[in-house]
Amino acid sequence: MKLIQLAKELNVSAEAIKQFIQDFDLDLIDCITTNFEVKEDFEKFARENVDFLKLYEKDLDENKTVEQIAETINQPKEKVEKAIKETDANIFDNGLFRSSISSYGIDQKLGGNYKFVYNYFGTKTSLQQRDFIGYRDLYFHISGILEPFLNPQQIKDWGINKPAGIVLYGPPGSGKIFWANKIAEIINYKFKEVKKYYLGTSFVDGNQTNFNDYLVAMMKQDKVLLFLEDFDDIMMERRAENNVASCNLETQEIILHYISKFESEDVLMVGSANTVVDIDEEILAPGRFDVLIPVFPPNAAERSEIILYSMTKNLDKDSLLFKILKNNKADKIPFWNNIASKMKVFSNTMLIDFTQSLKKRIKNRYQRVKNEKMVIDEVLLNGALRDAAAKLTEEYLNQIAQFLNDVIINNLDDFQMRIRALKSELETYQAVETPRREIGFQHNDAEEKDQ
Structure with missing residues (x-):
């Protein structure tokens, strides 16, 4: 039911x-x-x-x-x-x-x-059986957007049509391709990734083909979701300071030509972007890619769950790693809360990097001590944390800041708690500049001005 x-x-x-x-x-x-x-x-x-x-x-x-x-x-x-x-x-x-x-x-x-x-x-x-972790707010937000696909009566009763284009935007490693697949699953559409070489002219079985031919062929199929990465680069606004490649301009024109037919042909295009700030306004116009969905880095609670999931995924109960985790009570979420709290603004990819590094460190220590009751201590955890933090570059932090600006403009009412939490985490990385003292002695007249 x-x-x-x-x-x-x-x-x-x-x-x-x-x-x-x-x-x-x-x-x-x-x-x-x-x-x-x-x-x-x-x-x-x-x-x-x-x-x-x-x-x-x-x-x-x-x-x-x-x-x-x-x-x-x-x-x-x-x-x-x-x-x-x-x-x-x-x-x-x-x-x-x-x-x-x-x-x-x-x-x-x-x-x-x-x-x-x-x-x-x-x-x-069991965490091993979960389809995905956390993100209930994002899941229900997306399901509300997809309601016209699930309930055709909405179109008849309220005139709410299916979206033709959706933009998933968020920093690298936040899981945009996962949510694109999830959208396809929710509405029962076939997921098709638009490969970069589809956008130009290529040869298939000796026959020349181009992106126009590809789109026409996709519209003849039954219920297709087309996933297009680097959407912000491909759909960049034409400005003097932007060097938009000619093949991208051609792609824009082809999509704009066919997008009005997407709904009737049961095609949904989902673009993946790091930011929406440079996307051409024509692309984001009503009836086109007018649905913008932010994909946040995981919050503190979700980080703990993701770490536990990744540490125990596909592990046999008799495996050495699982026994070591269990002896440390690391087969339960609370064990990971402290280290997860240090991973402010970490992406999903960084969390996976952390768990891979930690598994290797645990294995190396076990091979030395040969004891299943070895302790997963701060040395192991902080070493893996340093490895994962290598991707926490200034460029990435700037991308988080840009994402916050985007989401405040486009989705403020939908995700206030996430915005507030992410902003607070980002601020911990912003160095506070101490006021510079003047070199030399302060003159009497300067002292008088201060009084």
């Missing part, structure tokens, strides 16, 4: 159910599949607790004060205020919070008793 069907049967909005999953930190894999089929446990929970879900939705839709939230959940006002400050809640001038904040979500963060929820999802899904 699809989520939207369950929501209709229960008379609870699908948006409220999505927000409930986020507020209560439920793993997506325990609740729904990638194409929004509801899992058996979650369907059972929803049907048995429909009264609570309706109460949750009613509260979510209401504008409310701190006092009203505190009264609803029977928590001290001061604790509620502190919890709210850690959310991205917007507040009206009259002190009421917008409907995007849930009293019960606040209560859950303050340790409220919701065993009736977790009894259904008490057995945590």
